[in-house]
Structure formats: structure tokens, C-alpha cells
Amino acid sequence: MLFNSYAFIFFFFPIVLVGFFLIGKRNARAAAGFLALASLFFYGWWSVQALPLLLGSICFNYWAGLRLTPGPGRTDTGRKRMLVFALVVNLGVLAVFKYANFFVANVNDGLLAAGYSPISMLHIALPIGISFYTFTQIAFLVDCWQGKVHERSFVHYVLFVTYFPHLIAGPVLHHAQMMPQFANPATYRVDYDKVALGLAIFVFGLAKKLLIGDPMGEYADLMFNGVHNGMTPTMGTAWVGVLAYTLQIYFDFSGYSDMAVGLSLCLGVQLPLNFNSPYKSTNIIEFWRRWHISLSTFLRDYLYVPLGGNRKGPARRYLNLFLTMLLGGLWHGAAWTFVIWGALHGFFLMVNHLWNAKVRRNAKPGRLARLLGWLLTFVCVMIAWVVFRAESMHAATTIYQAMLGLHGTSDSVFSELGAVPYRKNDFFHTLLVGLFICLVMPPTITLQRWVPQLQALAGRPRLAWVFTALMAAFTVYLLGVCVSKLGSYSPFLYFQF
Template sequence: MPSPPAMLFNSYPFIFVFFPLVLIGFFLIGKRNARSAAGFLALASLFFYGWWSVKALPLLVASICINYWFGLRLSPAPGRDDRKRKSLLVVALVVNLGVLAVFKYANFFVSNVNDGLAAAGLSQIPLLHIVLPIGISFYTFTQIAFLVDCWQGKVHERSFIHYVLFVTYFPHLIAGPVLHHAQMMPQFANAATYRLDPSKVALGVAIFTFGLAKKLLIADPMGQYADMMFNGVHKGIEPTLYTSWFGALAYTLQIYFDFSGYSDMAVGLSLCLGVQLPLNFRSPYKSTNIIEFWRRWHISLSNFLRDYLYVPLGGNRKGPARRYLNLFLTMLLGGLWHGAAWTFVIWGALHGVFLMINHLWNSKVRRNIPAGPVAHVLGWFLTFLCVVLAWIVFRADGVHTAMAIYKGMLGLHGAPPSAFSELGPVPFRKPEFFQTMLVGIIICLALPPTITLERWIPHPKAVAGQPVTAWCSAAVLAIGTFALFAWCVSKLGNYSPFLYFQF
């Protein structure tokens, strides 16, 4: 990970320098020439990435150029042999996955080989010490989807500038969402995108502000306790009943508000620029079964895994047994995509098992159980419990740490009368910690997704000519949004990267 100062969405340089300059420059250039504005935005996105890591920039540029070349030759055309196109697709996929494997999984593979060599008393292989380029998983998956769609004849846009912008577009480049060309490239070809729309800017600023609040006011405070608990267990502290459960809940809220906050900020920033990013979260902790959870959580990745892994494996077309195997393999590989560690593999396997059980339940048992509020609540509780338990191994730095926390949750390490006692004097015994946790739970379970702000943020043109009450309502919303933004700005200053930057 890069060291501060970094171009984080929740940083002074980004909020008060980079984005205002990009916004102004984009629309000023767009008035004269849309293609030049697209090029300007692509260069700004490359600058944004280079600010993070100049050394990783050549890899990104090379990936874009090579995949654009592959895409042109994979598309169906008169005289092109389909067998050669398929062979070229295999080569293109091997190149992309090979690069990802080297940078992300080489040391993981070598370290596991070394464990076997050490057990056999043999000399070990030196680690490669390769630095993981930030965002490589996201831009690799984005381009793999593009290549497959080219091969299937679904891509008709051929502009290199628009392709570069599609891949590098800075709101999504570092931590997603995983974009599909059909969602983005037509917008870059639309002249209306390059004309300033005050209504979109107002809504975009509001969505960005709410995402910023999720990150700074909920995710970061929850993350402080979650880090303290997980790091303490890693150092040998045995977590008791209260500590284990509060730590697990704190991380459950941290990862949701951190990643959902990033996604909201990305949507808001993009909307200011006249571009609509796909929805990535839809209140996932309200889910009443694990199938529904994966339709609400990290939607862009779920769709990618479904369309480009589960379906090619055979989906549900080859019988129930093969369907369950495909589900399990898809989630297993989805877990490995998150990181080169056995904890991520176990997390993916857990969710694969959860999905298999859920589908088996739906086909064999559910039809005989009457639906009702009790079944709804029990379904939600069981789903949320499974998600929380799986997050533990996802966050833990090793299986030993996860097992210690699971034992603590069962009370095997004791249950002192006050929480956190084994961690010593910590600030989270203050009421603010529990208040923040309660607010986070209420937002997750009771409030609609941030994207529904579109219903509440009035369009400037719509307010004009309306009664005084409409003006007052718009003024209250504007003042409230500004106050929330000011509160968030007061929390800026600490280096607080988003969790999904590491994936």
C-alpha cells in the first residue's frame, strides 16, 4: 500500500483540489469538443492512478493497450475464423489471468510450497517480494468481461479514447465497481454527458456526502475497535464472550460502511460528471437468505462471477449436483479473488456451502413451510448470523486467530461482567462507541439505500416557480447536507484507506 499523502476520496487534496479542477476542466472542454473532454478525463484518471503508484502506471497502460488490441481481433468479422478467434480469446485470458496470478498470488504459492519443503527438511524457494499494483483485480476483471463480450460480438464501440476512459475512469478504478462496457461506453459516446446538469451535480454532491459520512463517521470508528480486537487476538489475547461478539459486529459494520461508503462516493462523483455508475449495494444486511444477500452485496462482482464463471461452468443446466458444485467453485474462486490467503479461500468456501444449503432448502423444504413474519425474522437472523461468522475468517490474519475468536463467541474464554476487560483501558468503553454501533445497525436495517436520495434531493429546475414550502424544503435539505459535509471535513486528516484497496 502507498504511504500518505494519498489521493483518497476522503482527503483534502482530492476533495478541494483534484476533483474541482477535473469537474471544471471536463465541462469547459466538453462545451467545445466531447472527444477532447473524454481524453482529458482519461488523462486525469491516469494522473489519479499515478499519484498512487507511478511504478504501477506502465502496467496499467500496457494492459489497456494489449487488451484493446485483443478486443479488435476477437470481434466477429467477415473472413475471420471462429476457431482462431476462440484460440485468441484463450490466449488473451491466459495473459490477463497470468499477470494477475504473478502479482497477486506468486508469493502465496511460493510460501505454501516452502511450507511443504520445510516439513520435508529441504531448502526453501526465495520469495519474489512483488508489490501488488493497486486496483489490478478490478481493472483486470473489467477487461476480461470486455474481451469475452468482444468474442461474443456484443461490443460495437471502437473508440480507443472511450476504451481508455472506460478502464481508467477514476471513480471506480481503485476499488470498483466492476464495470461492464455496455454500462459505460455508450455514456461516453453521448453528447449530453459533456453538458453540465445542475440537477445531477446537486444529487451527486448529496450522495458523495452520505458516502463520506458512512466512511468517516461509522466505518472508521467501528474499524478502530475491530482492529484492536483482531490484532489483540493475533498477539495472543484470548477474547471473551463480549469482546468476540462486539468485535465481530464492529467489523461487520466497518466493512459494509467502508465499501458501501466508497461505492456511494464513486456514484456521487460520477453523477457530478454526468455519468451513471451501476448500483453496487442494496441494503444487503436486510436479506432473509444468503441467495438474496449475494443479490444485494457487491452487486457488480456478483454479476461478474455469475456471467463469466458460474454460467460458463454450466450454471444450473446440468442437473442439481452439478449446480451445487458450480455454486461452490464460483464462491471459492470469488473468495480467492479477494486475496492470496487461505482465510479468503475459507470465506469463499463458507459462502459456497451457505448457497448450496439455501438452494437445497428452497427445493426440498421451503414449499412445505408457510410464509409469515416469524419465518421472515428467523430467515433474517440466520442469514445475518452466517454473514457475521464468515466475516471473522475474512478479516482474521490466520486460521488460528479466527478459531480463537470463534471460541470466544462460544464463551470458551470466559464471559466477564464488562466487555473489553481483557483489552485493558480502551476508549470504546465510552457510550459513543455503542451509539455509533446502534446508529450503524439502524441504517443497515431500517433505512433505504443511499441511491434513493434521488427521491428527496429536489432538482433546481423543479424548485423554480414552486410555492414557498418547496423552497423551504429544498433549503433544509441543502443546509442539512452541507452540515453533514462540514462534520465529515472536520474528521479529515488521518490516513484512512478503504478496505477494498487491498483486494
């Protein structure tokens, strides 16, 4: 069930919202159980076959978490062994379902090159959301081992893992962010201000996805799929196609993040900020503090720091950065293109940190330096998106060659792709609007504050009311436009990860 579908908007979410608060008036624990069951139904809508794996993962990790928590009769050595065992089980399950066929395919390449018969592929379907709920629970296990977890309610734990606004595509949640909210009785009492604000944020996210992300995706697919099928793009077509994908993934993921926060806010629960105008970044370090913030935080806390972080000298620090991003790339998908994407960002981060240490030395950059830094960062991100989106390294290489002008130039962008002529104007208008929003406009949410509000009106209630009414009318209009675009199957890009 997609957030951008009739079934979700007009049936599932209204029923869950009303049911949650009606039950919450009588029994908060029962309301939490209802929301957990609704989340399992939401997940099962995608694949009933994947539900047993999710439930098994929840039961195993809850059991392991109980035994990892410091207590009488539990030695540090025994708890550490349990932690290693639980991590091996989680990562092993993830490896089997996500990387087994990737491993077999690479082994087969070696066998065929040596003249041997290939191994049969396992044909294992990738359960949707497995990376997100596995990482969420790994963080929970480590925190249990460190003695940071005190909430022991199984119902709340099930809700923490399965909570439908984040289950499929994040953010990667931390128990300390969610468990206190599920235990707070105020969460189960309807707050109409939060509901109104949450619905507005949801509509803005929906508009990002349907009105900008999806149209950009149509043109990006023309170029990337064309290259995969043997087409050789010219320079203009390659750059515009890559720019289209750069905006598609931005508005697709930003839209999902807004929708998740908005839906959760309607239910009285605040999700952590996961997206903060990353294309405004003036360096790669800043980019990764703004893009997929929860994943970046997870990789820092549970991979980079355990590897040694910056505690073992500059050379080891750069190596740890590179390895962290390499594994972060592999987390996104079982393909060498994702590994190379992670390696590129690891290299970019190494260069950025080296520049800060050896050249800039904490000097505050001027306006021109910030502008050049932004341009370099944006181009580097675009270059990395090529290998992230391409179907193969051969396709990525072809696109890189085209971007360098090795396949000629074209005055009529997309003419070689067979795009409908009158839609080109729509594309470029949407492109300009998208660039304006992601480079000039403030983010929809900043630290749980909705941005479209004027601080100057704080002391003028009448004008503030007029502004609120206008924003409400605009939100309703925007929802109507979005509903008119519903109907076609358009999953979010991060669902595949």
C-alpha cells in the same frame, strides 16, 4: 489519493470537474481524453511504478478486443484461440502479481516439512486495483468475442478502464453500461441538478466512511489485532468485536459505493448500483444480490454460467455454486482465510438453494419466518466475516472459540483490550446508529434514485422546495463535520483486493 482526503476534495476533483465541462463545451473527444488523463494521474498518485502495467494491460486488451470482434477473414476457431490467449495473459498477470508469493509460501511449507531449503520469495508489490481493472477487461473481451461490442474509440476505451470513480475499488464495469454514455454529447454538458445530487450522495458516502465505518474499525482492530498478537478474548469481547467489523466493512464499502456514484453523477455519468442494503437480507441468496452487485453479476455471468450453471442437474448446480464462491473468495486475496470465507458462503448458498427446493417449495414465508431468516442470515454473515478479517486461521479459530464461550465471558466488553473508558459510550452510540441505518433506513441510492425525497411532496412545490433547502443545509453541515475528521490516513478496505 483517497476520496476522503483534502487533496482530492479541495483540489483534484474541483479541477477535474471544471476542466471536463469547459473542454466538453468545445470538444467532447478532447474532454474524454482529459478525463482519461486525469484518471491516470489519480492512479499514478498511488504508484507511478504501477502505471506501466495498467497502460500495458489497456493496450493489450484493446488490441485483443479488435481481433476478437467478428469480421471478414476472422473464423470462429481463430477468434476462440485469441480469446483463450487473451484470458491466459490477463489471468497470468493477475496470478503473478497477486498469488505468486502465496503459492511460493505454500510450497515452502511443504519443503520445510520435508527437510528441504525454502524458495526465495518474489517480493512483488500488488498493484492497487489490479483485480478490478483485470475483471473489467475480461468482461470486455468476452463481449467482443460474442459480438456485443460496437464502440471502437481507443480514447473511450482508456476512459472506460481507468475512470477514476471506479478504478481502485469498483464497481466492476460492463462496456454496455459505460461506452454509450461516453459517446453521448449530453454527457459533456454540465447538468447542475446532477452536480448537486452527486455532491449530496458523495457527502452521505463520506459520512458513512468517516463517522461510522472508521470508528467501528478502531474497535474491530483492537480485538482482531489483539488476537493476532496473542490475546485470548472472552465471549462478549469477541462478539462485539466481530459486530464492529461487520459494521465497519458495511459502511466502508457502502460509503465508497455512494461516493463513486456521486462523483460520477457530477460528471454526468451514471455508475451501476453496487450496494443495496445487504444486511436487510432474509437469506444468503438475497444477500449476494445486494452485496457487491457488480462482482456477483460478473461471477454469475463469466464463471457460474460457463461452468454449467443449473443446466446440468441439481448436484452439478450445487458444485458450480460452491466453486464460484470459492474462486470469488480467492479473488479477494491470496490467503487461505479468503478461500475459506468463499467456501463458507458457497456452503451457505448450497444450503439455501436446497432448502428452497426441498422444504419451502416457493411458499411465501410469513413475518416470523422472515424475521428468523434475517437473524440466521445476519449471524452467518458475521461468522464468515471472522475468517475474512482474521490475520490467520489460528486467529480465526481463537475468535470462534471465544464466540462459543470457550474462553469465558466478560461483563466489561473491551476492558481487556485497554480501550479508553469514556470512548466506550461513543462506540455503543455509533454501533446503535449504524445498526439503525443499515437495518431500518432505506439505501442512499435505489436504481439511480436518491432516496431522501418525499413522494408525498411531489404535488406541493412549495413544501418540496422547503424540504430541498433543509436537505441542502443538512448536507453542508454533514460535509463540515466530515471535513473536521479528515487528516489521518484511512484507506478503504476494498483497496487491498
